[in-house]
Amino acid sequence: MSVMVTVILRVLLAVVLGAIIGYQRERAGKSAGLRTHTLICMGAALFTVASLYGFGPLSDPSRVAAGVVAGIGFLGAGAIMHREGGMVEGLTTAATIWAVAGIGLAAGAGLYVASAVATAVILGVLYLPHPIR
Secondary structure, three states, rough: OOOOHHHHHHHHHHHHHHHHHHHHHHHEEEEEEEEHHHHHHHHHHHHHHHHHHHHOOOOOOOHHHHHHHHHHHHHHHHOOOOOOOOOOHHHHHHHHHHHHHHHHHHHHHHHHHHHHHHHHHHHHHHOOOOOOO
């Protein structure tokens, strides 16, 4: 399979997996929904394949992955809101944004099964009843 086909398939897998999680968040009425999760997952995959195939054999793809992980933290932090009375909202949304970036990195690196399993696990966690007491 050519490099271009591999790159396209990896990015498309990230789009699908991000959209699956984003659809659940959209249905739950969360601020970060389908488009946000899809774009985060696709962007992480695109950065990954660009670092793997775009910069030659002497590049270090782990540096791009580290940059994605650090950068996505800022996006997740923006999802967390502090309310009066000490209430904190948006932690699950922030965690989901962070996890979706990980799925995109995995899909972009060619870890197809790992990215699909992670998507299933995240969905399972999101469908757990809350709060569990």
